[in-house]
Amino acid sequence: MNQYDKHIWLNFSTNKIAKELSRLLTDIANQNKLNVSSNLLKSFNQYVHWLQNSKNGKTSKLINSLPKELTTKILTDNHELEKIQFTLGVNYKVSELIPQMDNHIYSHDGAQAPYSNPQNLAPLQFIALNLRSLHNIGSLIRLANGVAVTQVNLCGFSYDLNDKKIAKTALGSEKQVKIEMYSSFNHCVTIQKKNGSKVIALETSQEATILPKVIWQPGTAIAVANERCGFSPQELALVDEIVSIPMWGNKNSLNVIQALSVASYHFRLQLL
Numbered sequence: 001m002n003q004y005d006k007h008i009w010l011n012f013s014t015n016k017i018a019k020e021l022s023r024l025l026t027d028i029a030n031q032n033k034l035n036v037s038s039n040l041l042k043s044f045n046q047y048v049h050w051l052q053n054s055k056n057g058k059t060s061k062l063i064n065s066l067p068k069e070l071t072t073k074i075l076t077d078n079h080e081l082e083k084i085q086f087t088l089g090v091n092y093k094v095s096e097l098i099p100q101m102d103n104h105i106y107s108h109d110g111a112q113a114p115y116s117n118p119q120n121l122a123p124l125q126f127i128a129l130n131l132r133s134l135h136n137i138g139s140l141i142r143l144a145n146g147v148a149v150t151q152v153n154l155c156g157f158s159y160d161l162n163d164k165k166i167a168k169t170a171l172g173s174e175k176q177v178k179i180e181m182y183s184s185f186n187h188c189v190t191i192q193k194k195n196g197s198k199v200i201a202l203e204t205s206q207e208a209t210i211l212p213k214v215i216w217q218p219g220t221a222i223a224v225a226n227e228r229c230g231f232s233p234q235e236l237a238l239v240d241e242i243v244s245i246p247m248w249g250n251k252n253s254l255n256v257i258q259a260l261s262v263a264s265y266h267f268r269l270q271l272l
Contacts, residue, residue: 003043006050014058021047021066022088028070044070062088085157122218122271123150124264125197129185129235130156130226131256138169139257145173147264152177153192153221155185189223189238197221201239202259203231204252208244216267224256 004012004020012020021044028040048070051063066084067074074084126149131137137159144152159166159181161174182188189199200214201223223239225231236242245259253259 004047009047009050010054014056014062017047017051017059018062018088022085025070025085025088041070041072121148121268122216123197123220124267125149125151125153125192125221126260126264127153127155127185127188127192127199127221127223128225128256129223129231130229131224132157132227134159134163134165135169136227136255136257138166138171138174140260141166141170141177141179142173143257143261143264144177147268149264150178152179153182153188154179155182155188156226185223185235186238192221193240198241199223199239200241200243200263201225201231201236202245202263203236203242204244205236205242208242211243211245211263211266214241214243214266216270218271220267222260222263222267224260227256 009017024040024044024047028044048063048066048068051059052068054060054063066088070084124147126140126144128137128140131140131154137154141152143149161179166174180188182191192199197219198217199221203225223231225235243263245254245262247253254262
């Protein structure tokens, strides 16, 4: 990341500030957390400090939502890191394009879809929490089209569905699938349950039901979470059931989209 002097930094737009801080945070997070580059950490805290008394309302709101000092303790807490990344991401990705209303921040009805449910299949939804890879988002949307998902719910991180990285793997499916965005997983799950859906989280857990033993119900919403962090215990407490996919090799889990593919096809084949 470029190094900026105070004068240049203070003249950046809120969008630019959030983008640069997000990039710097990613660089910090990619370091060994027990041996974090002190220069990167110092730069992040210096940039935030310079803006503490900003007269720009949007910038001031952004800075007040961040920790006054980024510490190694925060860096070792994955979920605290995700919160900071979400705050920065919202400020430079979607919030400039789409006004935020309560916890429900975006809706796309897939109006160009050639069908919504071609064979009157059992209703199925996807929920994705804080996925970091735009290629994974695109692949998830393409999968949703392939298994005739009625709705994709993206929670936490916000995304520009016109991003070329999403389009590269979605291959046009982003125009054919109904997509909702929520700032919070809690709010999304509450809405799903209110509408009668059973929410199932795919996660490696001792409390999980293994996939072959799952009895699927029409109206299920299958949830997956951040590629690195997964779900927190508090988030898992919100769902109706936790499901894991058996692994026979050295790895204990599949890629998030691979796991969702296996589970969604298991759902479809069981409820044909």
